[in-house]
Amino acid sequence: MATLKDVAERAEVTVTTVSRVINNRGYISEQTRKKVYDVMKELNYQPNELARSLSMQRTNTIGIIVPHIVHPYFAKLISNLENAAANKGYKILLCNSKAKNEKELEYIQMCKSNRVSGIVLCSRNVDIEEMKNLDIPVITIERNLEAGTVGIQCDNYQGGCLATEHLISLGCKNLLHLSGIKNENMPADARAEGFIAVCEKHGVRHREVMATSTIYNTLDYHEHIRKAIEEDPGVDGIFASSDLIAAQTIQICAEMNISIPGQIRLVGFDDVDIARLTTPTITTIRQPVREMAEWAIEFIQRSLDHEAVPEQFKLPVTLVKRNST
Template identity: 55%
Template sequence: MATLKDVAAKCGLTVTTVSRVLNNRGYISEETRAKVYAAMEELNYQPNEVARSLSKKSTKTIGVIVPHIRHPYFSEMISNIENAANKQGYKIILANSKGAKHKEKEYLDMCTSNRVAGVILFSSSVQVSEFADSKIPLVTVERFIENGTAAVECDNEQGGMLAAQALIDSGCKNVLMISGVVNNSMPADDRVKGFAKVCEKNGISYKEIVTSQDQYESLDYHSLLDSALKLDSDIDGVFASSDLIAAQVLQVCGKIGRKVPEDIKLVGFDDVMISRLTTPPISTIHQPIKEMAEMAVELVISATEGKVVPKRTLLPVSYIERESTI
């Protein structure tokens, strides 16, 4: 690989001059600049970003830690974060914590050691003290951490309320909500709160079933849904806390001979691709994934630049009606 020295030799200038051109430092004539760029091109010179980072104390890199890469919600998030970061000249290091506490800690250390500019963390369990000593901005999404730099959330309670209202508006009297993982304080908890509130206000009977960590890891909810739906044949509406679960509700309904939307109305959460690919397509609560991703990136970069950033940012959700409730 060509070095700075090779470039300097090629155009008959000193290494210092070439370095000044590269870093845009001091007065450089147009002629010199052109000469240096021509030589760089000819030698296919690639500046060493590692060395540049070292002198700048941090890299133009954002660490992104998620509990799942293949889960459609996270793959949409990652895609939008990469896009927003790229527009600002940042690259992303992606790490999959699988929801494990020790993995999150390990990846946070890895990010620190690699002098990332900041970290965007999805979920979950990192203890306050474990991140206390780091000087790197930490932006959490869908999770508020007391000593994090900033948190970006969507209005989960409003989402639960909208879902309940949609089921009630389409005539449901006995509704079931499939919520997040038990014993693990997660955003889905607020969805339950909003859902319950609207059901109670309208005098509608509702049940909640919680899911397990195992199910979250395997992304397979079929047997849980099968027994829940068989147990109570009066259920005429289901709110699933993700579109992924909602798609499996559709399948289980098909298996046990209950039709969606005729017998059971169904509302999902997230508004990811899968909700548009099922038959019927699933009515769902739209999370502003693109805006949340852009906000997270913006907050990391602003914090890096020493700006004051909002501790919590709450973005609104909306209800998208498709065929599963009509």
């Protein structure tokens, strides 16, 4: 592959001049600039980013660590992050931790070795200690991480409230919340808090059923949901803590011959594509994923520029009414 030197020789200038052309520094005549560009095209030259990064002591790479890729929420998040990153000239190093501690650590080390500009962490079991001597900006999304990192999340509590208020306003008297795994690191827990607060406020009968991490890892909630419904057949409103769970709830109800929204009204969370692909479509709480992704990249940039960034950044959610309620 052609190098800077090759280009310089062929264009009959020095490497300094070529470098100046590429990086737009110093004085360069239009003539020389054109000549250099011509030779670059002729030799099919592509600057070696590795050498460049090494020399400049910075890469334009952002590491993304997620616990799942096929999970529609993370797929959407990754897509938006990639987009926001590309718009600012960053590229993406994608890591799938499979929600495993050791893989998370391994990937964080890997990101460090590759001198990424920043890390977007959407998976989190790692001890905070590990993050301390990292010297790399870390932004978490929908995870709590106290140690001086920046956390972006949607207003989960508000989401829980919105969903529950909606169900109650439709006349539901016996609510069930299918929550995810309990984990102090997950702000999603606040969805349940909102649910409970609103139910108590209105004096509505309610119950919460949590998933196990085994279920979370396989993403198959079917039996779990069936059991939860069978335990209390009088349920007339369900708030699922993700659209994925909501979609599976629809299936279980169909099997049990329970009509949605006839007998049970259902609200999901996230507003990912499947919410529009099920029958009926799912009324859900919309996370502003695009904005969350854009802020994540923005905050990484600000950190690199030594600008101040908030420790916690919470974005509002909205209710999207569809056919399941």
